[in-house]
Amino acid sequence: MGWSVALGSPFTFATTLEQEYKSDIFGERGILIGAVHGIVESMFRRYTENGMSEDEAYKNTVECITGTISTMGMLAVHNSLSAEGKKEFETAYSASYYPCMDILYECYEDVASGSEIRSVVLARRRFYGKAGLQLFRWVKLIRHACGRLVSDSRY
Numbered sequence: 001m002g003w004s005v006a007l008g009s010p011f012t013f014a015t016t017l018e019q020e021y022k023s024d025i026f027g028e029r030g031i032l033i034g035a036v037h038g039i040v041e042s043m044f045r046r047y048t049e050n051g052m053s054e055d056e057a058y059k060n061t062v063e064c065i066t067g068t069i070s071t072m073g074m075l076a077v078h079n080s081l082s083a084e085g086k087k088e089f090e091t092a093y094s095a096s097y098y099p100c101m102d103i104l105y106e107c108y109e110d111v112a113s114g115s116e117i118r119s120v121v122l123a124r125r126r127f128y129g130k131a132g133l134q135l136f137r138w139v140k141l142i143r144h145a146c147g148r149l150v151s152d153s154r155y
Contacts, residue, residue, distance in 0.1 A: 022111050029116060030107040035100070040065060 004012040040061055047057035068077055078089050110116040 022108075025117065026104075026108050026111045029111065030104045034103070034107065036065065038100075039069075 043061045043064060044054075044057050047060055048054060052060070064077075068080070078086060081089055107116070
């Protein structure tokens, strides 16, 4: 709680390390990776299916995610639409709510049980050091420069 007060957090609540890691991993996997990817993919498909070139669709999708949605939120998107657009938005939002909730519950259960992180560790072991994966080359360079902070050769 001392960190919370020191950083000037407007809200402080009791938590545990276990609750924090579950919340963090769930948020990263379910929201940052899963939800944002789903929104981007859906927008891109919709644009291209309605005749927009792939270049324009990419540009519009990126601008929407990095502009309106990330700075002002989904409500701002809704409020910027015409009456007909708002009705279409509400229909799509309502249709997607429960399927998304089911997916997010499944994601949380995987995080809470340890299955999600176990799969990440196993995937990392499978791909570590393979040619063509630039990230892993950088990891090796960073470890060398830092004096090999992690001693386990699997990581």
